[in-house]
Ligand code: CP
């Protein structure tokens with residue numbers, strides 16, 4: 001319980017907010033983005049709704065976009081951040097997640113954690129009395145997908161009935177796309193080599209929500225008629241850079257031939273960082289259908305909505 005007797009609103013996965021709150025968050029992101037057009041990036045929004053609030057950013061893995069976007073998002077909402085990593089904090093010397101959660105809860109207003117095992121963020125949330133936000137685990141990357149949905153909508157696409165096609169590794173980013181599919185009733189075709197499929201629990205979550213999910217090893221069949229083509233690195237953080245895995249992924253590169261199967265107005269998404277020449281060819285990455293830098297910028301606008309929801313100021 002918080003000091004106000006309310007349980008903190010953790011955002012460990014998209015389902016913690018649910019479809020209605022996520023829709024409100026995306027709408028708010030669109031409005032806030034438009035309202036601050038032309039302002040310097042570090043200037044606060046007119047209402048500065050998180051003035052005086054501090055968010056701890058805790059990184060147990062590398063980051064560029066998540067780190068910068070949470071920092072800028074807090075500045076734009078009138079608040080501030082402090083940065084911790086396992087190398088220089090006591091986490092790296094074995095202080096428990098439970099004690100870290102209890103200490104940080106006395107000192108800051110919210111915690112963002114990027115870590116490996118999803119059980120660690122669940123543990124942080126169990127012991128924190130302030131909101132805990134998932135900045136990526138081995139299992140999921142919900143903040144990324146709020147930005148992705150915002151980007152798709154900005155490019156003129158409605159979510160219900162959308163045909164999304166994923167290529168390559170069945171990883172954390174795909175898991176959150178599948179969760180979103182169940183919440184917003186869009187369909188996902190997943191093309192992976194055998195043995196690299198997403199975890200069945202996320203496929204079942206999408207299907208239980210009414211999404212159609214197709215798992216295939218045929219990349220061209222998956223791309224046919226798609227509205228959104230999306231991929232990610234073949235080797236995620238913490239995984240061994242195995243030649244065997246890269247060889248298995250080769251048929252799943254998003255290239256011009258694959259894009260030609262999709263709808264002519266299809267967009268290409270990638271959470272970044274990209275490995276051009278591996279999961280995506282240079283002509284697609286640099287081509288007119290790629291919206292990856294809009295997607296990266298939208299991490300700021302999406303993060304602001306996640307923060308407002310977590311602090312109880314949105315989607316109540
Ligand atoms: N997409 C994403 O989360 O990027 P970073 O790893 O740079 O934060």
Ligand code: NVA
Nearest residue numbers: 171232236237271272
């Ligand atoms: N799947 C990637 C996403 C990086 C933002 C990883 O976990 O490394």
